[in-house]
Amino acid sequence: xxxxxxxxxxxxxxxxxxxxxxxxxxxxxxxxxxxxxxxxxxxxxxxxxxxxxxxxxxxxxxxxxxxxxxxxxxxxxxxxxxxxxxxxxxxxxxxxxxxxxxxxxxxxxxxxxxxxxxxxxxxxxxxxxxxxxxxxxxxxxxxxxxxxxxxxxxxxxxxxxxxxxxxxxxxxxxxxxxxxxxxxxxxxxxxxxxxxxxxxxxxxxxxxxxxxxxxxxxxxxxxxxxxxxxxxxxxxxxxxxxxxxxxxxxxxxxxxxxxxxxxxxxxxxxxxxxxxxxxxxxxxxxxxxxxxxxxxxxxxxxxxxxxxxxxxxxxxxxxxxxxx
Amino acid sequence: xxxxxxxxxxxxxxxxxxxxxxxxxxxxxxxxxxxxxxxxxxxxxxxxxxxxxxxxxxxxxxxxxxxxxxxxxxxxxxxxxxxxxxxxxxxxxxxxxxxxxxxxxxxxxxxxxxxxxxxxxxxxxxxxxxxxxxxxxxxxxxxxxxxxxxxxxxxxxxxxxxxxxxxxxxxxxxxxxxxxxxxxxxxxxxxxxxxxxxxxxxxxxxxxxxxxxxxxxxxxxxxxxxxxxxxxxxxxxxxxxxxxxxxxxxxxxxxxxxxxxxxxxxxxxxxxxxxxxxxxxxxxxxxxxxxxxxxxxxxxxxxxxxxxxxxxxxxxxxxxxxxxxxxxxxxxxxxxxxxxxxxxxxxxxxxxxxxxxxxxxxxxxxxxxxxxxxxxxxxxxxxxxxxxxxxxxxxxxxxxxxxxxxxxxxxxxxxxxxxxxxxxxxxxxxxxxxxxxxxxxxxxxxxxxxxxxxxxxxxxxxxxxxxxxxxxxxxxxxxxxxxxxxxxxxxxxxxxxxxxxxxxxxxxxxxxxxxx
Numbered sequence: 001x002x003x004x005x006x007x008x009x010x011x012x013x014x015x016x017x018x019x020x021x022x023x024x025x026x027x028x029x030x031x032x033x034x035x036x037x038x039x040x041x042x043x044x045x046x047x048x049x050x051x052x053x054x055x056x057x058x059x060x061x062x063x064x065x066x067x068x069x070x071x072x073x074x075x076x077x078x079x080x081x082x083x084x085x086x087x088x089x090x091x092x093x094x095x096x097x098x099x100x101x102x103x104x105x106x107x108x109x110x111x112x113x114x115x116x117x118x119x120x121x122x123x124x125x126x127x128x129x130x131x132x133x134x135x136x137x138x139x140x141x142x143x144x145x146x147x148x149x150x151x152x153x154x155x156x157x158x159x160x161x162x163x164x165x166x167x168x169x170x171x172x173x174x175x176x177x178x179x180x181x182x183x184x185x186x187x188x189x190x191x192x193x194x195x196x197x198x199x200x201x202x203x204x205x206x207x208x209x210x211x212x213x214x215x216x217x218x219x220x221x222x223x224x225x226x227x228x229x230x231x232x233x234x235x236x237x238x239x240x241x242x243x244x245x246x247x248x249x250x251x252x253x254x255x256x257x258x259x260x261x262x263x264x265x266x267x268x269x270x271x272x273x274x275x276x277x278x279x280x281x282x283x284x285x286x287x288x289x290x291x292x293x294x295x296x297x298x299x300x301x302x303x304x305x306x307x308x309x310x311x312x313x314x315x316x317x318x319x320x321x322x323x324x
Numbered sequence: 325x326x327x328x329x330x331x332x333x334x335x336x337x338x339x340x341x342x343x344x345x346x347x348x349x350x351x352x353x354x355x356x357x358x359x360x361x362x363x364x365x366x367x368x369x370x371x372x373x374x375x376x377x378x379x380x381x382x383x384x385x386x387x388x389x390x391x392x393x394x395x396x397x398x399x400x401x402x403x404x405x406x407x408x409x410x411x412x413x414x415x416x417x418x419x420x421x422x423x424x425x426x427x428x429x430x431x432x433x434x435x436x437x438x439x440x441x442x443x444x445x446x447x448x449x450x451x452x453x454x455x456x457x458x459x460x461x462x463x464x465x466x467x468x469x470x471x472x473x474x475x476x477x478x479x480x481x482x483x484x485x486x487x488x489x490x491x492x493x494x495x496x497x498x499x500x501x502x503x504x505x506x507x508x509x510x511x512x513x514x515x516x517x518x519x520x521x522x523x524x525x526x527x528x529x530x531x532x533x534x535x536x537x538x539x540x541x542x543x544x545x546x547x548x549x550x551x552x553x554x555x556x557x558x559x560x561x562x563x564x565x566x567x568x569x570x571x572x573x574x575x576x577x578x579x580x581x582x583x584x585x586x587x588x589x590x591x592x593x594x595x596x597x598x599x600x601x602x603x604x605x606x607x608x609x610x611x612x613x614x615x616x617x618x619x620x621x622x623x624x625x626x627x628x629x630x631x632x633x634x635x636x637x638x639x640x641x642x643x644x645x646x647x648x649x650x651x652x653x654x655x656x657x658x659x660x661x662x663x664x665x666x667x668x669x670x671x672x673x674x675x676x677x678x679x680x681x682x683x684x685x686x687x688x689x690x691x692x693x694x695x696x697x698x699x700x701x702x703x704x705x706x707x708x709x710x711x712x713x714x715x716x717x718x719x720x721x722x723x724x725x726x727x728x729x730x731x732x733x734x735x736x737x738x739x740x741x742x743x744x745x746x747x748x749x750x751x752x753x754x755x756x757x758x759x760x761x762x763x764x765x766x767x768x769x770x771x772x773x774x775x776x777x778x779x780x781x782x783x784x785x786x787x788x789x790x791x792x793x794x795x796x797x798x799x800x801x802x803x804x805x806x807x808x809x810x811x812x813x814x815x816x817x818x819x820x821x822x823x824x825x826x827x828x829x830x831x832x833x834x835x836x837x838x839x840x
Contacts, residue, residue: 027723031724031727031728031731032727032731033727035726035727035729035730035731036722036726036727036730037448038448038453038730039371039448039449039450039452039453039454039457039762040453040454040729040730040762040763041453041454041457041458041761041762041763042448042453042457042762043762049443050446050448053446081363081364082363082364082507082523083364083366083369083503083504083507084504084507084508085504089523092523093523093524148548148550148551151550151551151554152550152554155554155558156554156557156558159558162560163551163554163555163558163560164544164546164548164551164554164555165525165544166525270547270548271548271550271551272548272551273525273544273545273546273547273548273551275522275523275524275525275545276524279361279524279547280523280524283361285722285723286720286721286722286723287722287723288722288723288727
C-alpha cells in the first residue's frame with residue numbers, strides 16, 4: 001500500500017506541475033499583463049519600468065521556471081492587486097470554501113442515499129416517481145438560478161434564512177480560537193444552509209439516481225434473494241447486504257464530487273456573497289493576478305489529489321476484492 | 325414517532341431562524357452593499373471607485389469636491405497660488421490629528437504627497453498615476469508647521485481640483501510601516517477609522533471625528549445585483565450601488581426602499597481608432613474620413629438605447645464634456661438613419677450588391693458598464709442597419725479588454741466609458757491633452773484640438789478660456805474621434821429609513837447620511 005501511496009504522490013507532483021503550466025500559459029494568452037498594473041497615463045518608460053519590476057519583460061519560460069524555483073522554496077509570490085503574499089490570501093479564503101463544499105457534500109450524500117434507496121425499494125411507485133422527478137429538476141436547474149430563487153423565497157419573502165454573508169467557523173478553528181469557532185457554529189450553519197443546498201442539489205440528484213440504479217442492480221442479485229430466503233428482515237437485507245454493495249460506486253463518485261463542488265462554488269459564492277476561493281480566483285483571473293491564480297490552482301489541485309487518494313484507500317477498505 | 329420528533333426540531337429551528345433572519349440594522353450603524361471587492365487601504369495605490377469610496381472616509385484631503393462640483397475646504401483652510409501658477413501654498417487647520425493621535429502638520433501633508441511619488445514604492449494608484457501626471461507634480465515642501473507648498477511643472481488651471489483628490493496621512497506611522505502593513509492597516513486622518521477588513525466580505529469603520537452621523541459604517545461586498553437588491557428590500561442594507569435596471573421597479577414597489585437614479589458623469593462612447601495600423605484594417609480606412617464618422621453619429625438611436633436598455637431617459641452627449649460645462653450651442657445628433665445613409669453614400673461608401681458598404685471590427689468588453697453587452701449589440705445592429713457590416717468582438721473586461729485598451733491597441737471601433745467631473749470642462753478634456761496621451765485611445769491628432777491647449781494655458785481670463793474650449797468642443801463634435809453616446813446613469817438603492825442623496829460622480833460619501 002505504501003508503494004501505491006508514494007507512486008501516487010509522485011504522480012501528483014507531475015499533475016500539479018501540469019496544471020500550473022496550463023494556468024500560467026492561459027493567463028499569458030490575453031496579452032501583456034503589465035498594462036493591468038500601470039495607470040492609463042503612464043509613459044512608455046514607466047510601463048517598461050513596471051514590466052521589469054514585475055518580471056514580465058523576461059521570456060515566458062524564464063518567468064515560469066523562476067516561479068517554480070520560488071515555489072520550491074515556499075515563496076508563492078505577492079499578489080499584484082493586494083500587495084500581500086499570494087498564498088496567505090488563498091489560505092485566508094480557503095476555509096470558507098471548504099465549509100461550503102463539505103456542508104453541501106454532507107447534504108448531498110446524506111440525502112442522496114435514503115432517496116436512492118427508497119426510490120429503488122418502491123420502484124415504479126409514486127415515491128420513486130417523486131424522487132426521480134426531484135432528481136431530474138436537480139440536474140436541470142442551474143445552481144445560480146436556484147440560489148437566486150432561494151434568496152427571493154426563503155430569504156426575502158419568508159425571512160427564514162440570511163440572504164447572503166458568511167460567519168466563519170473553520171478559520172478561527174484553524175487559528176486555534178475554539179471559543180469563537182464554536183460560538184459561531186450555529187450562525188455559521190445557518191448562513192450555510194441556502195448556499196449549500198444550491199451547490200449540492202445537483203450532486204444530491206446525481207447521487208440519488210446513482211444509488212437507485214446501483215440498488216436496483218444489487219437487489220436483483222442471487223445473494224440478496226438468498227438472504228431474504230433465510231428469513232432475514234427486509235431492513236437488514238437492505239442495509240447489510242444490498243446497500244453495502246450498492247455503496248461502492250457512490251464512494252468512487254465522492255472524490256470526483258468534491259472537485260466538482262469546488263468548481264461549482266464559484267458562481268454560488270458570487271450569488272451568496274461568500275468570501276471563498278472561488279470568487280477570489282474569479283477576481284484574480286479578471287485582474288490577471290497571476291500569483292493568486294497560481295497559488296489557488298496549486299491548493300485546489302493538492303486538495304483534489306489528496307481526496308482522490310483517500311477515496312482510493314477507502315475503496316480498498318470497503319471492497320475486499322480490490323488490491324493495491 | 326421518530327419523524328414527529330425530527331419535524332418538531334425543524335419547526336423550532338425555523339422559528340429561531342425566522343427571528344434571526346429578520347433582524348434589522350441598528351440606528352447607529354449604516355450598512356452599504358457594494359458590488360466589487362476592494363483590494364487595499366494603501367492611499368497611494370487606490371484606483372477603483374469602490375475602493376476610493378471607502379477610503380475617503382478614512383483619509384481627509386486638502387480640499388473636497390462636492391456633488392455639485394463646488395470645492396470646499398477640508399484639511400486646509402486656505403490656498404494661495406503663485407503668480408506663475410507653479411506653487412500652491414496651503415494652510416493646514418491647526419489641531420488636527422491622525423488616528424494614532426499624532427498631530428497632523430504640514431510636514432505630514434508634504435510626506436503624503438512625496439511618498440506617493442517615491443519611485444521606490446512603485447505606486448500606480450490614482451494619486452501618482454492620474455493626479456500627479458495630470459498636474460505635473462514636482463514635490464511638496466513643508467514651509468512651517470501649518471503651511472505646505474506643492475510645486476508643479478507648468479501652469480495648470482485644474483491642478484487645484486486634482487490635488488484635492490490626494491489622501492493625507494501622518495508621517496511617523498507610515499514611515500514605520502512596510503508597504504504590506506500600509507495596505508491592510510491604514511492610519512488615517514479622516515472621520516472614520518478602520519476596525520476590521522475581511523477580504524471579499526466586509527469592511528467595518530468606526531467614527532472618530534466629525535463629520536459623520538453614524539457611529540459605524542459597514543460595507544458589505546455583495547457582487548450579485550439581485551442579492552444586493554434582496555438585502556436592501558429585506559432591510560439588511562441601507563444603500564446599495566449599481567442597481568440593475570431591471571430591478572428598479574421591484575425595489576420601488578417594496579415599500580422598504582427606493583431607487584435614486586442620477587445621470588452620472590461617466591462618458592460612454594464608441595471610439596474610432598485612427599492610428600495607421602488600424603487604418604490598414606477593413607473599415608479602418610473608411611473611418612479616417614470625418615464624413616463617415618459623422619454619418620455614423622446619425623445611425624445610432626441613443627435615446628432608445630437609454631430607454632430600453634438602461635431604463636433611464638438620458639440625454640445624448642454632444643462631446644467629451646459633461647452637460648453643465650459643455651458647449652451650449654451644440655445639440656446632440658438626432659437619430660436619422662436616412663441621413664446617415666445619405667452621408668455614407670456621399671462619402672464614397674455606397675451599398676454594394678450584398679447591401680453592405682464596408683466591414684469593420686467593433687471591440688468591447690463586457691461586465692464593466694451598465695448593461696454593456698446589450699448596449700454594444702444594439703449599437704452594432706443600428707450600424708448594420710445602415711449597411712455597415714459589423715464584426716462584433718465582445719471580450720472579458722478585465723483580463724482581455726483592459727490590456728488592449730491600455731496598449732491603445734483596440735478597434736477600429738471600440739466601446740468605452742471614461743470618468744468625468746462637473747467642476748471643470750478641462751477635467752473632462754484632459755483625456756485628450758496630448759496626441760500621445762495614454763488616454764487618447766483613438767490616436768486622434770487633429771491640430772484644431774491639440775494645438776489649442778497652449779492657448780488655454782495662456783488665456784488671460786476664464787471668459788477667454790471658455791471661448792477656446794467651446795471652439796475645441798465644436799471640432800470634437802463635428803470631426804472628433806468619438807461616436808457620442810450618453811452619460812452613464814447610476815442607480816442607487818436607498819432604504820426608506822435613510823436620508824441620503826446620491827451624487828452624479830459615482831462618489832458614495834456618507835458623511836451627511838442620516839436617519840429619517
